[in-house]
Amino acid sequence: MARDLHSFWEWGRKIVCVGRNYAEHARELGNPVPGAEPLLFLKPVSAYLRPGFAIRPPRYSRRLQPEVELGLVLAKGGSCIPQEEAMDYLGGYALCLDMTARDTQEECKREGHPWTLAKAFDCSCPVSDFIPKDMIPEPHRLTLWLKVNGQLRQQGQTSQMIFPIPYLISYISGIMKLEEGDLVLTGTPAGVSDIQEHDELQAGIDDLITMKFKVESD
Numbered sequence: 658m659a660r661d662l663h664s665f666w667e668w669g670r671k672i673v674c675v676g677r678n679y680a681e682h683a684r685e686l687g688n689p690v691p692g693a694e695p696l697l698f699l700k701p702v703s704a705y706l707r708p709g710f711a712i713r714p715p716r717y718s719r720r721l722q723p724e725v726e727l728g729l730v731l732a733k734g735g736s737c738i739p740q741e742e743a744m745d746y747l748g749g750y751a752l753c754l755d756m757t758a759r760d761t762q763e764e765c766k767r768e769g770h771p772w773t774l775a776k777a778f779d780c781s782c783p784v785s786d787f788i789p790k791d792m793i794p795e796p797h798r799l800t801l802w803l804k805v806n807g808q809l810r811q812q813g814q815t816s817q818m819i820f821p822i823p824y825l826i827s828y829i830s831g832i833m834k835l836e837e838g839d840l841v842l843t844g845t846p847a848g849v850s851d852i853q854e855h856d857e858l859q860a861g862i863d864d865l866i867t868m869k870f871k872v873e874s875d
């Protein structure tokens with residue numbers, strides 16, 4: 658039986674993240690722009706954080722950065738989904754922050770380690786309410802934005818994605834089975850920057866949806 662996607666973060670399965678899907682963001686961090694294939698990493702479902710709860714930086718990081726991203730919520734599962742059918746597997750969208758311990762990530766890159774500590778800690782995936790698919794008829798024509806204490810830090814168009822949504826769903830499902838309730842983070846546009854304790858983050862998709870989070874330490 659189909660489950661209620663409006664609470665996908667309560668029962669959802671995996672969070673698959675796409676990295677460097679916006680060329681300008683890859684360049685701002687001195688990273689190569691992906692060639693033929695997207696860069697993927699995972700977050701556990703324990704990473705979910707809902708508005709009303711504070712973002713708590715991991716104890717080992719001094720450089721926490723939010724990355725505003727469009728999330729894709731899967732309505733049904735499949736393997737090796739053809740690009741032409743990919744949008745039929747989508748139930749809707751969510752606005753997400755891919756919280757990143759940037760200093761830890763730099764160290765992981767230097768040491769050749771996976772990004773788990775930098776990307777998969779508790780609170781590392783703040784997520785908005787579910788947005789049904791029919792509310793966004795043109796997902797490649799959206800503006801994603803992020804303000805910190807009222808100041809605009811990130812603003813980018815989903816039209817700038819290197820790998821578009823049908824390609825991502827098809828590509829990921831050829832590697833790991835996608836399941837109902839899975840979330841795919843599609844990468845962040847340029848403008849990432851550090852945040853501090855007591856900062857207030859506000860993110861949005863155009864004027865369609867917005868969400869707020871405070872940063873607090875224990």
Ligand SMILES: CC(=O)CC(=O)C(=O)O
Nearest residue numbers: 675676677678724844845
């Ligand atoms: C360098 C990164 O952290 C990649 C990433 O997550 C992105 O959205 O791009």
Ligand SMILES: [Mg+2]
Nearest residue numbers: 724755844845
């Ligand atoms: Mg990201």
